[in-house]
Amino acid sequence: MQISPVFALLQTTALPELKQPVIGAVAIAYFVVVAVIGTWAARRTRSAADFFVAGKGIGLFTLAIASMAATLSGFAFIGGPGLVYTVGLGAVFIVLPAALTNSMGAWVMAKRLRLLAEVREMMTIPDAIGARYQSRAAQGLSAVAIIIAVIGYMATNILALGLVIDAIFAPGLAASIWIGTLIVLAYSVSGGILAGIYNDVFQGTLMAVASGVVFWYALEAGGGFSGMSRTILSTDAGLLSPWGKLTPLAALSFYFVFGLGSLGQPHVVHKFFMLRDARRLKWFPLLMTGALFVSLLLFIGVGLAMKSLVLSGATPPLRLADDATPVFLLNFTPVPIAAIVFASVAAAIMSTVNSFMSIGAAAFTHDLPVAFGTRLSNELKWGRIWTVVIALVSAVVAQASGTLVAFLGIFGWGLFASTLVPALAVGLNWTGATRAGAVSSIATGLVITLALETLAFQKVFTFPSGVTASAIALVSSLLVFFVVSWFTRATAATTLSSDVRAVMEA
Amino acid sequence: MTPSTSVRDWALRALVLGVVCIALAYASAFLPAPFSQAGPWLMAVMMPVTMFAMMILGAVRDVRGLGPLAVPFVLVLALVAGGFLVALTLPPESVDTPLLLGLPRRAAVILFGVGLLPLFVLPIVYALTFDKLTLSDEDIARVRAARLPETKSIGAREGSH
Numbered sequence: 001m002q003i004s005p006v007f008a009l010l011q012t013t014a015l016p017e018l019k020q021p022v023i024g025a026v027a028i029a030y031f032v033v034v035a036v037i038g039t040w041a042a043r044r045t046r047s048a049a050d051f052f053v054a055g056k057g058i059g060l061f062t063l064a065i066a067s068m069a070a071t072l073s074g075f076a077f078i079g080g081p082g083l084v085y086t087v088g089l090g091a092v093f094i095v096l097p098a099a100l101t102n103s104m105g106a107w108v109m110a111k112r113l114r115l116l117a118e119v120r121e122m123m124t125i126p127d128a129i130g131a132r133y134q135s136r137a138a139q140g141l142s143a144v145a146i147i148i149a150v151i152g153y154m155a156t157n158i159l160a161l162g163l164v165i166d167a168i169f170a171p172g173l174a175a176s177i178w179i180g181t182l183i184v185l186a187y188s189v190s191g192g193i194l195a196g197i198y199n200d201v202f203q204g205t206l207m208a209v210a211s212g213v214v215f216w217y218a219l220e221a222g223g224g225f226s227g228m229s230r231t232i233l234s235t236d237a238g239l240l241s242p243w244g245k246l247t248p249l250a251a252l253s254f255y256f257v258f259g260l261g262s263l264g265q266p267h268v269v270h271k272f273f274m275l276r277d278a279r280r281l282k283w284f285p286l287l288m289t290g291a292l293f294v295s296l297l298l299f300i301g302v303g304l305a306m307k308s309l310v311l312s313g314a315t316p317p318l319r320l321a322d323d324a325t326p327v328f329l330l331n332f333t334p335v336p337i338a339a340i341v342f343a344s345v346a347a348a349i350m351s352t353v354n355s356f357m358s359i360g361a362a363a364f365t366h367d368l369p370v371a372f373g374t375r376l377s378n379e380l381k382w383g384r385i386w387t388v389v390i391a392l393v394s395a396v397v398a399q400a401s402g403t404l405v406a407f408l409g410i411f412g413w414g415l416f417a418s419t420l421v422p423a424l425a426v427g428l429n430w431t432g433a434t435r436a437g438a439v440s441s442i443a444t445g446l447v448i449t450l451a452l453e454t455l456a457f458q459k460v461f462t463f464p465s466g467v468t469a470s471a472i473a474l475v476s477s478l479l480v481f482f483v484v485s486w487f488t489r490a491t492a493a494t495t496l497s498s499d500v501r502a503v504m505e506a
Numbered sequence: 507m508t509p510s511t512s513v514r515d516w517a518l519r520a521l522v523l524g525v526v527c528i529a530l531a532y533a534s535a536f537l538p539a540p541f542s543q544a545g546p547w548l549m550a551v552m553m554p555v556t557m558f559a560m561m562i563l564g565a566v567r568d569v570r571g572l573g574p575l576a577v578p579f580v581l582v583l584a585l586v587a588g589g590f591l592v593a594l595t596l597p598p599e600s601v602d603t604p605l606l607l608g609l610p611r612r613a614a615v616i617l618f619g620v621g622l623l624p625l626f627v628l629p630i631v632y633a634l635t636f637d638k639l640t641l642s643d644e645d646i647a648r649v650r651a652a653r654l655p656e657t658k659s660i661g662a663r664e665g666s667h
Contacts, residue, residue, distance in 0.1 A: 119649060282633050426560070
């Protein structure tokens with residue numbers, strides 16, 4: 001079975017109808033809390049630094065939970081369990097790298113990025129790339145990659161949010177997309193990332209609690225891991241192979257793209273700039289890993305439980321794989337629990353959308369002007385304007401529900417990974433990296449991702465099982481980065497300023 | 507060459523080698539058997555090597571090298587790569603496959619060995635070695651002292667609109 005790593009993250013199909021008074025009431029209560037936090041944050045947002053990097057004043061717990069919430073989209077609650085239901089344990093390779101990624105991110109990225117903020121005015125990830133290579137071209141090119149990825153990724157997330165709202169309140173998909181957009185926009189445009197961060201804490205906590213509780217219900221309904229295993233093995237043992245219905249290369253490819261690619265997700269790693277005290281990073285991996293672990297329990301538990309329940313005849317076969325979580329919640333958990341999980345799905349999507357709005361607006365407001373050698377006079381005002389523009393464009397694109405939106409969403413993760421991992425993650429830890437290497441690798445990631453995804457989408461060719469455009473783009477941009485840096489190694493020392501060198505040697 | 511420079515160089519070489527091998531693993535998928543069958547084995551070994559080489563590049567310090575981090579790094583690398591290899595080696599599941607912690611053996615190795623066991627090992631190692639090997643107050647002071655003259659007023663500018 002061939003599944004693109006990033007395509008698997010998309011939620012573009014309608015959910016079963018969830019129109020019940022308790023679910024609606026919990027959803028409304030959730031939106032009220034979000035609005036209250038947004039209003040509070042708006043009053044504290046007085047500068048561009050507040051708007052884009054939360055005034056560099058957040059604590060450890062806030063950083064960890066907000067990072068977890070931004071990492072997980074609604075896929076963790078809907079698409080993920082659906083994928084486990086369809087392909088078995090092979091789907092787990094998407095979340096398996098979490099065992100390494102938080103610690104890897106802490107060693108490779110967190111300290112360097114946070115220390116960069118000690119010596120330079122850091123607002124964005126392209127800022128860090130520009131400072132590392134003293135290159136406006138590298139900063140501008142990475143901003144372009146971020147903008148393209150953000151628009152596509154946001155459109156898919158806004159569509160997913162519309163699907164959730166439509167399933168709960170049934171005003172129609174088009175209206176639901178606008179309602180969802182306006183809610184996120186309201187707190188994002190007024191309170192910027194400050195509102196986003198504190199909403200992330202609320203949303204992330206909700207996600208973790210909901211996931212943990214539902215996992216317990218999943219184990220109970222399926223008869224524990226042993227009960228589920230025996231039922232599934234008796235009918236379709238291949239689902240419990242470590243690769244599930246995927247080939248070994250496809251499953252391992254998930255691990256590679258989502259593992260190494262995690263270092264290049266700007267909506268997550270740019271939060272390191274915001275930590276008040278760099279020394280608090282000490283407990284970041286443990287806290288983030290704990291939160292992520294609990295939040296991902298539902299992903300595995302519900303997918304396996306639903307497959308076992310369907311195979312044993314306890315529940316009819318699902319209409320769509322993505323119905324796994326909604327059907328499980330409506331049939332095997334109390335309604336209030338189901339209501340909280342559905343609010344969590346909205347929370348997961350909204351926290352991701354807000355982060356994308358922030359980095360997209362920052363790219364337009366800050367990075368592109370800097371790349372052209374100028375600064376806007378009022379970045380706070382322009383940040384708000386670009387937040388509105390990005391949200392509206394994404395909502396319009398999301399209205400074209402279906403394959404177009406799914407196609408645009410494909411670019412997100414892969415484009416971030418292939419354009420940012422070499423120049424940023426490797427570059428901040430290797431003094432031999434050069435400006436030419438960085439610019440070449442960003443351009444390579446951009447061109448290969450766009451070209452291969454477009455050709456594959458138009459069915460000009462089909463990749464062999466396990467090979468994906470995202471993986472080829474990531475590998476290619478890394479190789480180009482090493483090769484070009486090696487050929488231009490004589491310039492390595494000149495691209496490194498003394499303060500950035502101090503950060504890299506710390 | 508200091509010990510840390512040596513570790514850094516080896517990590518960089520391992521990173522480059524790992525990426526090349528991953529590229530070969532993907533390339534093998536375009537070839538007929540038996541070449542295509544080599545891809546997963548290459549990925550199973552070199553992908554963890556790549557990720558740990560990346561981690562070592564981030565963790566190694568000029569003065570202190572890797573220090574006590576070397577042992578947990580090697581153990582977890584062996585656990586992850588070994589888990590993948592075991593999953594590739596053991597026979598497929600059937601109806602009467604014995605269960606390990608509620609899952610078929612190969613699935614248990616992947617889920618609990620590769621996924622769960624390292625989950626808290628590395629974060630705890632990170633926390634326990636943070637003050638000595640990752641970031642101290644002295645490190646931060648040194649970095650602050652390296653601020654360039656034109657960025658000395660960074661605190662004042664951050665508040666501007």
